[in-house]
Amino acid sequence: MQRVSAIVLLAALPSLFTGVREGLAAAWQSLVIVELFASFDGLGYLMTWGRQLFQLELVIVAMIVIAAIGLSLERDAFRRNRKGDSFFCANQIHHSGR
Numbered sequence: 001m002q003r004v005s006a007i008v009l010l011a012a013l014p015s016l017f018t019g020v021r022e023g024l025a026a027a028w029q030s031l032v033i034v035e036l037f038a039s040f041d042g043l044g045y046l047m048t049w050g051r052q053l054f055q056l057e058l059v060i061v062a063m064i065v066i067a068a069i070g071l072s073l074e075r076d077a078f079r080r081n082r083k084g085d086s087f088f089c090a091n092q093i094h095h096s097g098r
Contacts, residue, residue, distance in 0.1 A: 017077070017080070020081075021074065021077045021078070021081070024074070024077055025070070025073075028069070028073060031044075032066055043065055043066050044062075046058065046062045047059050047062040050062065
């Protein structure tokens, strides 16, 4: 039974991590959109305020910060995905007796 559960977990792992990465992306997009429309602080509000004051540099800096945070979240999820793959593969080899 342990072997079957390990195989099922290994087979499901790529889909699980893809779901986590997609969830992080959707959450980050939702947060920025909500800040654009219904907030009085945050990066989305900073972009709206900069646009209203015709301060293009403020809008661009906020866009760069949003992109950097999104990229950082994506890289962290990818790194955890790679670490999880190596952990489960090593664990499988250990349990198989090799």
